[in-house]
Amino acid sequence: MSSDLTVAPNQTNPEQSDSNASPSSPSARLSGFVGMFAGCGALVSLAAFLPLPARFEELGLSPSQAIQLSYYLVALVALVISLSCFIGLRGLPGEDGKGWSVLWKTSQQPSSSEDDQFANGPTRLPYWKQLTTALFLGFRNRSIALGYIGGFVARASSVGISLFIPLAVNHYFRASGLCDEQHEPAPGSGLGDIKRLCPRAYILASILTGASQLVALIAAPLFGFLTERSRRYNFPLLFAALVGVVGYLVFAMLPSPQYKGPDGNAGVFVVMALIGISQIGAIVCSLAVLSNGILRVSIDDEMLRKIFARSDDDGSPEPNENQPLVSGSVDQQLQQLEHLSNLKGSIAGVYSLYGGAGILLLTKLGGLLFDVWSSGTPFYIMAGFNGILLLTGIVCGVMNHFW
Structure with a gap:
């Protein structure tokens, strides 16, 4: 019951985990x-971190410094937060017993209750097997797969x-010759070298990205509610994608990113x-879909049986070096090994891995094609x-409707 609460508060009956209308879960x-x-963080970066170089230039430092x-x-801020x-x-x-040694060996998680049918609690898999299991779940569970793809896009x-929006705005101003009219600022004017070359493009890019992040900040709780x-x-995720x-x-087809003149x-706003x-x-929706996907994974999943179970036809463990460290039937081993509270971190890590792949693909491919095309x-x-x-x-929604 404690493990179930760790995965999904207010949802303690495993038989109800597949319910699609469980309003009590706050995920x-x-x-x-x-x-x-996250939107607040973006606004902080725009309002506080982005102007830092120009402010330091006003104090007499060179642009590189x-x-x-x-x-x-x-x-330093990141270090303080960490x-x-x-x-x-x-x-x-659920953090008891975790350490560097779990990277390569199986460990025993302490039981949360003296009345638990397994006195030693569920077995925690090595981290590498948790990672591979989280990767395989993306191909076996449609909700987790949709969450991974949503993280990629997010x-x-x-x-x-x-x-790329500031880069596109700057490119437009330079291609249109709107930066040539900017003159050298007088000494002590407070405008640093970084913004001096084309301050109008800098200001417009800040306005556009700030407006986008402000709308995102306002819409975040609404998406969570829906x-x-x-x-x-x-439907909220489908709406966001559309x-x-x-x-x-x-935006790619706009003749100009300017909002006046x-x-x-x-309409650019x-x-x-x-x-x-x-x-x-x-x-927001990818995180919620991923959480729902974790709740829907069943211990009877055949893929998990192939990963965790090592038994012969009569259900007795095979006497070899791959024999599980816990005793009992295959079902008992699965109940001990398949605790999603131990896989949530691995699933979150794979979610971030997909997100990093999205960043790399867009920056490398998008940046190359920006220059050459x-x-x-x-x-x-x-x-x-x-x-x-x-x-x-849409495909996942259709499958959820019929299966």
């Missing part, structure tokens, strides 16, 4: 708050907004809102990513 709402704080000192300062997590997240339930979206009420068909396809395609159009909604929807190429790629997510979500 989707928690995902909404996670997305909201200003950038270097900015990285040092952000690294130390806070190291201290504040100690002693969590991380790529963050790069598309923070990196996702909780659409667990079977994942909005992403439309938003990125329209003869070539400007205020609508496009940025669509992109922000797509980003936060992918973040068109400035709108990264946004066409993002529209394709969201299209794949949309089709995958």
Whole structure:
């Protein structure tokens, strides 16, 4: 019961874990708050970290020194946060017995109750087997697979907004000759070398990305609320993917990213809102779908039997070096080994692995095609990513309806 509560509070009956209408589980709402704080982090980076080099230049540092000192300062903030997590997240339930030795050997998790039918508690697999199991679950469980793909698109979206939108705006200003009219600022004017070359592009890019992140911040709790009420068909995730396809395609085809002037159009803010909604929807809904997928994995899954069970036809363990460390029938071994509370971290790690792959693919491929083909190429790629997510979500919804 303690293990079940660790995976899903308010859902203690394993037979009810496959229910698609379980309003008591707060996982989707928690995902909404996670997305909201992710949006807060993006706003902090735009408001506090991005202007650091220019502020350091105002203090008399060279551009290279200003950038270097900015990285040092952000690294110091990351170090303080990591130390806070190291201290504040100690002693969590289910963390007993974890250590470096579990990387290569199986360990025994202490039982949470004296009345537990297994006195020594469930067996914790080596970390490498937990990782491979989490990878295989992405091919066996459609909810976990959809969550992985959503994480891929979510991380790529963050790069598309923070990196390629400013790059596209700067390219437009330079290609249009709008930066040539900028003159050298007078000494002591407070405008550093980093923003001096084309300050109008810098300001416009900040406005557009800030508007997108602000809309994402506002929409995060709403996506969490809606996702909780659409667990079977994942309509919020489908909506976010559809909005992403439309938003990125329209932005790539815009004649100008400006919102005023003869070539400007205020509709660019609508496009940025669509992109922000797509980003936060992918973040929040993918986390919620992944959580629901973890709850739906059954200990009777044939793939897990092949991974964990080592027995002959009559159910007795084989007398070889691969014999399980725990005794009992295959079903008892599965009940001990298959505790998803021990796999949540591995599944989260694979989720982040997919996200990192999305970042690398978009930055490398999108950056190359940006230079050799068109400035709108990264946004066409993002529209394709969201299209794949949309089709995958539709297929999963159809399968959930009939099976």
